[in-house]
Amino acid sequence: MAGLLKKKKRQEAEIPTASMADIAFLLLIFFLVTTTIDVDTGIGMTLPPKLEEDQEPPPVRERNMLKILVNAQGQVLIEDELASVQQIRAEVKKHITNNGVDPNYAESPQKAVVSIKTDCETSYNTYIQVLDEVWMAYFELWDAEARKLGYPNYNAYRATLGPDDENQIRKIIPAQISVAEPDC
Amino acid sequence: MASQHFKKKAETKQGIPTASLPDIIFMLLIFFMVSTVLRETTVQVRTLLPRAEALTKIDQKRLLSYIYIGPRKMPDGRLGETRVQIDDALIDDITLIRTIMYNKLLEQPKLIVSLRIDQDARMKLVYDVQQELREAGTLRINYSARPEAPAS
Numbered sequence: 597m598a599g600l601l602k603k604k605k606r607q608e609a610e611i612p613t614a615s616m617a618d619i620a621f622l623l624l625i626f627f628l629v630t631t632t633i634d635v636d637t638g639i640g641m642t643l644p645p646k647l648e649e650d651q652e653p654p655p656v657r658e659r660n661m662l663k664i665l666v667n668a669q670g671q672v673l674i675e676d677e678l679a680s681v682q683q684i685r686a687e688v689k690k691h692i693t694n695n696g697v698d699p700n701y702a703e704s705p706q707k708a709v710v711s712i713k714t715d716c717e718t719s720y721n722t723y724i725q726v727l728d729e730v731w732m733a734y735f736e737l738w739d740a741e742a743r744k745l746g747y748p749n750y751n752a753y754r755a756t757l758g759p760d761d762e763n764q765i766r767k768i769i770p771a772q773i774s775v776a777e778p779d780c
Numbered sequence: 781m782a783s784q785h786f787k788k789k790a791e792t793k794q795g796i797p798t799a800s801l802p803d804i805i806f807m808l809l810i811f812f813m814v815s816t817v818l819r820e821t822t823v824q825v826r827t828l829l830p831r832a833e834a835l836t837k838i839d840q841k842r843l844l845s846y847i848y849i850g851p852r853k854m855p856d857g858r859l860g861e862t863r864v865q866i867d868d869a870l871i872d873d874i875t876l877i878r879t880i881m882y883n884k885l886l887e888q889p890k891l892i893v894s895l896r897i898d899q900d901a902r903m904k905l906v907y908d909v910q911q912e913l914r915e916a917g918t919l920r921i922n923y924s925a926r927p928e929a930p931a932s
Contacts, residue, residue: 613802620805627812636844636894637835638922646914714903721899723906724830724925731834775910778903 639724639731641773659699660707662691666726668717675700681725688733692769705737705769713776727773734771741765821868823896825850826859830899832925843892845884845918847877849905850898862901864909874908881916896924 647653664684665673672679674687692708694701702708710730714723738750742765747753757763827850838844852860864871866880885891893913897906913921
C-alpha cells in the first residue's frame with residue numbers, strides 16, 4: 597500500500613522549463629526587429645462636415661476673416677497685400693487678438709477665422725508651410741493664455757485635462773482655419 | 781586549517797540565479813508585443829514629407845488609417861505620375877475613396893486619417909481627396925510632417 601503511494605508520487609508530470617527562456621528570447625527578438633518606435637507626427641485638422649445640397653456655408657463677416665492666398669509660385673497675399681510666409685504668423689496673431697480695435701481685423705478671438713486659399717498648382721509643401729505658420733500663431737497665443745493661468749506652456753495645461761474636461765484655452769481662442777477650394 | 785579554508789570556498793555556488801529569467805524576458809516580450817504595429821503595406825508612391833514646426837504627436841496608432849499621395853515609384857527607379865494609395869492598392873478613381881473610407885469609419889468610429897503626402901504634390905489633388913473624406917464623413921485628418929531640421 598505504502599509502495600503504491602510512493603510510485604504515484606514519482607509519476608508526477610513536469611513540463612521542462614529550461615527552454616522557456618529561449619522560446620521567449622526568440623519571440624522577443626522577433627518583436628524587437630519588427631517594432632517601429634518612431635511616433636507619427638503631423639498637423640491635426642478637422643474638416644468641416646459635408647454641406648447639404650441647398651445649404652449655404654455659415655456667413656462670416658468680412659472683417660472676421662483673414663484671407664491668405666497662395667499662388668502656384670508660392671507667393672503669399674494676406675488680405676490682398678503681398679507678404680512673405682514669415683509674416684503670416686504675426687498677421688494671424690494680430691488678427692485674432694485684435695478684439696475689435698482695428699476695423700480691418702477680427703471683432704473677437706471667438707469670431708476670428710483664418711482662410712487659406714491656394715492655387716491648383718500650388719505645391720503641398722508651400723501649403724504646409726503656410727498652414728504651419730497659422731498653427732504656430734495659435735500655439736503661441738495658447739501658450740500665452742496658459743501662462744496667464746499659471747502653467748509654463750499650453751502643453752502643460754493640456755496634460756492636466758482629463759478626457760471629458762473642457763479645454764478652456766481653446767474655448768477662449770478656438771482654432772478656426774478654413775481651407776477654401778483651390779483656384780484653377 | 782588550510783584545507784578547511786579551501787573546502788569552504790569550493791562549496792559556495794557562484795552561478796547567477798536563472799529561475800526568474802523567463803519572467804524578465806516575458807515582461808520585455810509583452811512590452812514589445814503591445815507597442816508593435818506591424819507594417820502591413822508596401823508604399824508604392826514616394827512620400828517625402830514636408831517639414832513643419834507646429835507638430836503634434838499621435839499616440840493612438842490604432843485609430844490611424846493612412847492615405848499616401850505622391851509620385852509613383854517605377855520599377856526602374858524613376859518617378860511616375862502622382863497617385864493616391866490606400867492600404868496596398870493604388871486608387872485609379874478618386875471618387876472610390878469615399879466608399880473605402882466610409883467602410884473604415886464604420887469599423888473604427890474614432891478614425892483619424894493620416895495623410896502622408898509628398899511635398900511636391902499639387903493642391904488640386906490634395907483638395908479633391910479631402911473633399912472625398914468629407915463625403916465619407918472621416919473629418920479628423922492629420923497632415924503627416926517631419927520636424928524642422930535643426931539649424932546648422
